[in-house]
Amino acid sequence: MPRSRLVEVCRAWHEAVGEEVSLHSRVGGFKGGVLWVEVDSAARRYELSQFQKEDILKKMRRSLPGEYIDDIRFKVAEWGM
Numbered sequence: 066m067p068r069s070r071l072v073e074v075c076r077a078w079h080e081a082v083g084e085e086v087s088l089h090s091r092v093g094g095f096k097g098g099v100l101w102v103e104v105d106s107a108a109r110r111y112e113l114s115q116f117q118k119e120d121i122l123k124k125m126r127r128s129l130p131g132e133y134i135d136d137i138r139f140k141v142a143e144w145g146m
Contacts, residue, residue: 070132071092071095073129074092074095074100074129074132075091075092076128077124077125077128077129078090078092078100078102078125080124080128081121081124081125081128082113082117082121086109086113089104089105089106089109090102090103090104090105090109090113090139091103091144093140093142095132095134097135098133098134098135098136099135099136099137099138100125100134100136100137100138101137101138101140102137102138102139102140103139103140103141103142103144104139104140104141104142105141105142105143105144106141107141110139110140110141113137113139114137114138114139118137121137122134122136122137125137
């Protein structure tokens with residue numbers, strides 16, 4: 066994916082989830098219709114994947130009509146804040 070398109074995906078992620086979730090997550094990649102998102106805790110991964118995923122998917126699809134987003138997968142990752 067071109068860097069400019071990845072920037073658009075990251076921007077759409079931020080808009081879809083809001084400031085609070087954005088502070089604790091980041092787009093890890095986008096390939097084959099799957100958006101990979103890194104989060105800072107297992108609790109946040111559970112919350113997003115079980116309770117917010119469908120709503121986030123809808124918002125992402127509206128923000129990126131030219132991209133086929135079939136799924137969002139979350140993984141716990143550590144990074145310096």
